[in-house]
Amino acid sequence: MPSLGRRIVAEWLGTALLLTAVVGSGIMAQKLSGGNVALALLCNTIPTGAILVVLILIFGPVSGAHFNPAVTLAFAYGGEQQWSVACLYIVTQIVGGIAGVWLAHLMFELPAWQISLTQRTGSGQWLAECVATMGLLLTIFGCIARNAAATPYAVGLYITSAYWFTASTSFANPAVTIARSLSDTFAGIAPGGVAAFIAAQLLGAIIATVLSGWMWNPAGTVQTPR
Template identity: 75%
Template sequence: MRSLSRAIVAEWLGTALLLAAVVGSGIMAQRLAGGNSALALLCNTIPTGAILVVLILVFGPISGAHFNPAVTVALALRGEFSWSAVAIYIVAQLAGAIAGVWAAHLMFELPLWQFSATARTGPGQWLAEGIATFGLLLTIVGCANRTPAAIPYAVGLYITSAYWFTASTSFANPAVTVARSLSDTFAGIAPAGIPGFVAAQFAGAGLAAALAAWLWAEKVKPAGS
């Protein structure tokens, strides 16, 4: 049985390290890419996908490695996570995400407190976030029902791919969205864009949870069982 206190620390620390990787790699990419936006995005994408694999492998046994309020709520909707722990998980994720952004700022000697000026809004961006989060949840639930050991790698690969096939570069995470609004760097999003992104993310997660209940109504039994 998981210890709730350890799970909360794992969610906080894991989300902090995720945001430090997302924002820190974005700052480094922007500095080294010489104005080439495609190269900067690639350099931001690879560390994000890689760190997700590592963090899920490390913290999965402790907290489930959600690092994402949309994942936490979707799993609660599926009856796979206790509603009594949802709020505290989300608080830990938000606090960790902000701490990770601040850590990135300190590492690169930038002002700790700042707001992004990068506008990310509009129907296309919102649709992209809904699709990104929908796909993320299906990836998690599908692997959990068939090959649980593959979840870290599947999630890392999915987000790596979604950075490029979605118009929004796949935030797919309300905690990430809020925290990235506090960084006026390559990975930032202007605070005004938060409501649309977060609404689309929870909508995508809810649709995925509903579809997954039908797609995987029964877990596949191992051959010979």
Template identity: 70%
Template sequence: MPGLAQRAFAEWLGTAFLLAAVVGSGIMAQKLAGGNVALALLCNTIATGAILVVLILAFAPISGAHFNPVVTLAFTLRGEARWADAAIYVLAQIAGAIAGAWIAHMMFELPALQVSLTERTGTGQWLAEAVATFGLLTTILGVRYRTPTAVPYAVGLYVTSAYWFTSSTSFANPAVTIARSLSDTFAGIAPRSMPSFIIAQSIGAVLAILLARWLWGSAPEMRAVPQAASREPA
């Protein structure tokens, strides 16, 4: 089994690539869409869903490919990860997310250090984040129960769908939310909107964990299976 340093680095690198895709595709889409926001969002969606499949396939054998603090929390509460390791994972995910946003800025010759001015607030968007995160974790835990090899594709498809059926465009990831508050681009979220999103995501995660325990139990036989995971976005 890979050591903690290798696993933490895989979480850092995978989350960095995820944010580079989320932010970078948002910048590119906004440049090319000619003001058509729906088209820009579609381009952003496709890039995010596709990169998630690739990243989970690549890094699940090493770290479980969580890329998301609430996914790490879910596996830890289910007894499938140690709290000490989880803390390192979360730090790596947040650091990787911020690095990925900075790299996306630099690829498009924008200032690396930014603060978003895009307000995302209101009960509708908070509910959307709870729903998006609940659905993401339910997808991961449910698909993993019977067909763990399908998790990468299920996550990519779920995120692609959730971009469009949630009013918040499905961030569903505290690390992603933090990093996007540091990007004044198509994918950004104002820092003062960030805490409410993270609270809503946490509520959705807890509800999904409780549901999974009721429907699928602790699934101890799955502990040796790579614990694929999460996201993202817009």
């Protein structure tokens, strides 16, 4: 197993690059779409799904490529990671996500520090985040149980799809949600909506963890890679 230092750097860098792709592609999409929101969303979706495949392939062998506190918590619950390490992962993911947002802003010559004004709230969006996160974790656990090599591609495809079938455009990640509240761009979310999104995401993660333990592991607990 790689050293803890290498795992932490991998989680930081992977989450940072993920947010750079999410926010950067959103800024570029908004610039080039001529006000067509559907086209802008499509141009934001494709790079996000693609970068997830790449990041999981390159950082998976180092840290597991969680890039998501909900995933980390589920793995810790399954006993495949110490809770102390999980806490370090989560802090690292949040810090990395914020750094990635700032990097995207600077590349497009925007102020690094921003607060989003985009309101994303309501029962439909909260349900969407619960469903999006549940589906993401089921994708991960299902692939791990039956075909671990397919995980990067399945996750990328799932997020690409969930961008369009969920009302919230599938944040499905507490670190991503926090980071995107610091970007007043196409991908942003106003800080007032963050807590409810994260609560919905964690509920989705709990449902997926219970379901995956029942569905794919006779012992009744989450199956995670060793």
